[in-house]
Amino acid sequence: MATQTKRDYYEVLGIAKGASADEIKKAYRKLAMQHHPDRNPGDAEAENKFKEATEAYEVLSNDQKRQMYDQFGHAGMNGGGFDPFAGFGGGDPFSTIFDAFFGQSARGGGRTAARQGADLRYDLTITFEEAIFGTEKEIEYRHLENCGTCGGNGAEPGTEPTRCPKCQGSGEMRVRAFLNMVTVTTCDQCNGRGVIIPLPCKECRGEGRVRESMKRTLTIPAGVDEGMRIRVSGAGDGGPRNGIPGDLYVSLHVKPHEFFVRDGDQIILELPINVAQAALGAEIKVPTIDGEEPLTLQPGTQDGTTITLRGKGVKHLDSSGRTSGRRGDQLVVVKVRVPNKLSDEQRELFERLARTFEGGAGAGKPEGKPGKGLLDRVKDVLGGE
DSSP: OOOOOOOOOOHHOOOOOOOHHHHHHHHHHHHHHHHHHTTSSTTTHHHHHHHHHHHHHHHHHHHHHHHHHHGGGGGOOOSSSSTTTTTGGGOOHHHHHHHHHHGGGGTTTTGSSOOOOOOOOEEEEEOHHHHHHOEEEEEEEEEEOOTTTTTTTTTTTTTTOOOOOTTTTEEEEEEEGGOOOOOEEOOOTTTSSSOSSSSSSTTTTTTTEEEEEEEEEEEEEETTTTTTTEEETTOOBBHHHHHGOOOEEEEEEEEEOOEEETTTTEEEEEEEEEHHHEEEHHEEEEEEEEEEEEEEOOOTTTTTTTEEETTTSSSETTTTTTTEEEEEEEEEEEEEEEEEEOHHHHHHHHHHHHHHHOOOTTTTTOOOTOOOOHHHHHHHHHHHH
């Protein structure tokens, strides 16, 4: 009796030997849709073609297995026989691979499978300093988790859910209509769950989940800013019927600082000085997020002058949420304050000073463009748009 020869995996999927991973996936998807047993009930040929395509995909989608196959062919795949569904952890291999590609809604009978729980949002307000340096915060919120009394199945302890007799556990009803077209509707006896609960759990009233308070310590990295979100995987609502939990998204809100303003990785400080300091120059100390820093004002410092303190800004936070060692700068914007009340002595001194300026260069000539705000002037200095 002749031994049946396995077809080449590339031939099975209808692709070239140098096909990319996307081409392999696309080819398998097309064949799986065409030959899946759920779409071809009772068709042994379609089932065999689906198994053949799945076996080919299992090898060619794995770089290590593909390399072995390219070098040794089918002989490199089986020391004791190749199981095309070994990687799917048991159960119904058709269901597993099909759901992985197309989702449960693409095949019949998927309503009884466990579903993922809902994602949750938590709003957290932190201080300016906590956003700059990072911190840890304990948060408390409420979420749905599996009922400890019934183990999440919704049935009173000592009893079990039973398969719905109307839909036979599929959660759906199929009705043949005009020209043998099939209409699929949700089973009205089990509401799509596929099971009925004769004696509901008293704790969760048959829902399988209860709402409980949860405390969690959250690590906030240095450099976060207003409106950023932190994702905590698996901290959302537990899924129905012991499904996997959703995620928790923590939205951050940063309190304004008394005198610092943040612009990306830069910190901006408006520094008020008097006219004497502006004219004569001065040695002063300015606040930074690391403490006070000495600053030299040159004689003749003008209103709006911007002085850069290198490395006194915010640590850079990349898109993956990791903080780098690189820091931005602090920009000190000088604001010359003109007194609105003068003593007699001050008035006399200013009048004497004014006479020395009369007719001086630039007297009475307008300078600059009026109406610009702080951030606009800083961007002008930095060469921004």
